[in-house]
Amino acid sequence: MSAGRPAAGRVALVTGASAGIGKSIVRRLLQHGWTVHGAARRVEQMAELAAAGATVGPLDLSDEASMKACVRRVLDAHGRIDALVNNAGYGSYGALEDVSLAEARRQFEVNVFALVRMCQLVLPTMRAQRGGTIVNVSSMAGRGWTPFGGWYHATKHALEVLSDVLRVEVEPFGVRVVVIQPGRVESEWAATAARTLRKSSRASVYRDRVEPLAALLEDYGGAASPEVVSDAVVRALSSAAPRRRYATPLEARAAILLHWLLPDAAWERLTALGLRAAARRTRSAGRDDQN
Numbered sequence: 001m002s003a004g005r006p007a008a009g010r011v012a013l014v015t016g017a018s019a020g021i022g023k024s025i026v027r028r029l030l031q032h033g034w035t036v037h038g039a040a041r042r043v044e045q046m047a048e049l050a051a052a053g054a055t056v057g058p059l060d061l062s063d064e065a066s067m068k069a070c071v072r073r074v075l076d077a078h079g080r081i082d083a084l085v086n087n088a089g090y091g092s093y094g095a096l097e098d099v100s101l102a103e104a105r106r107q108f109e110v111n112v113f114a115l116v117r118m119c120q121l122v123l124p125t126m127r128a129q130r131g132g133t134i135v136n137v138s139s140m141a142g143r144g145w146t147p148f149g150g151w152y153h154a155t156k157h158a159l160e161v162l163s164d165v166l167r168v169e170v171e172p173f174g175v176r177v178v179v180i181q182p183g184r185v186e187s188e189w190a191a192t193a194a195r196t197l198r199k200s201s202r203a204s205v206y207r208d209r210v211e212p213l214a215a216l217l218e219d220y221g222g223a224a225s226p227e228v229v230s231d232a233v234v235r236a237l238s239s240a241a242p243r244r245r246y247a248t249p250l251e252a253r254a255a256i257l258l259h260w261l262l263p264d265a266a267w268e269r270l271t272a273l274g275l276r277a278a279a280r281r282t283r284s285a286g287r288d289d290q291n
């Protein structure tokens with residue numbers, strides 16, 4: 001491993017380990033010598049990680065008892081936690097007029113409140129160890145925004161500021177906080193976003209504008225491999241002085257930079273252009289299907 005922080009004996013808890021990015025993070029950490037516990041609701045989906053040497057167990061981030069039991073399980077098995085990778089999360093999409101507040105709250109519960117709760121549950125151990133790293137998986141969506149993804153963006157924006165505050169609060173105890181900002185990555189994420197977008201706009205005045213975005217999410221062409229994200233997590237955990245943020249791949253860095261540079265009006269025009277381009281693609285794909 002790189003940068004002089006030996007992984008042997010170090011213990012990581014990775015949430016959302018049953019799919020996509022989380023699965024890849026567990027595999028990469030195992031390869032780098034970490035002791036890893038993967039957690040998610042679909043325990044059966046983590047059998048291959050268990051076969052590769054991880055311990056795995058159930059975690060429902062909308063259930064306080066499940067979160068407590070998960071952290072307790074890691075401490076009982078390994079006696080310490082050196083890294084918490086808060087990776088679990090999902091995108092529930094739809095126009096703000098259409099998405100029920102119950103669904104918005106559910107998304108906040110998993111993407112934001114549970115993420116902070118997991119931090120609260122591991123921090124006493126990390127403080128006692130006088131060391132540890134919390135890695136929060138945000139998104140390029142945590143900086144900019146696009147229409148019809150309002151609640152998802154809100155959860156990731158919230159996660160970004162909470163991570164900054166937490167970093168300063170826990171730094172005196174030797175605990176570090178790192179944010180990972182992935183761009184588009186192959187996983188189950190985009191299918192969930194497309195499904196929720198279609199569902200929320202079934203009988204909606206926004207339906208015609210939403211449909212091209214749903215098609216784009218279903219296609220998700222050009223998405224990067226999850227390894228680009230797990231490599232960034234390993235880099236952060238291997239470094240003696242990790243950066244505050246790791247945006248990856250290049251597309252994420254470019255989008256974040258663009259949002260930072262552009263005035264609000266220009267960003268709005270850019271998102272409108274993006275939706276129109278998606279609509280043109282959907283129309284021409286429809287014509288191709290008819291021919």
Ligand code: NAP
Nearest residue numbers: 016018019020021041042061088089139184185187188189
């Ligand atoms: P994914 O393939 O859909 O995986 C999501 C993971 O989160 C699954 O393991 C799922 O496990 C877990 N999860 C969801 N709800 C949960 C709950 N209530 N309790 C416990 N676990 C829950 O998506 P992914 O792309 O790997 O996403 C990982 C992270 O990357 C997310 O935070 C996402 O927002 C972020 N991200 C993804 C992309 C992308 O393009 N893929 C881009 C930027 C950021 P169970 O269903 O088994 O519980």
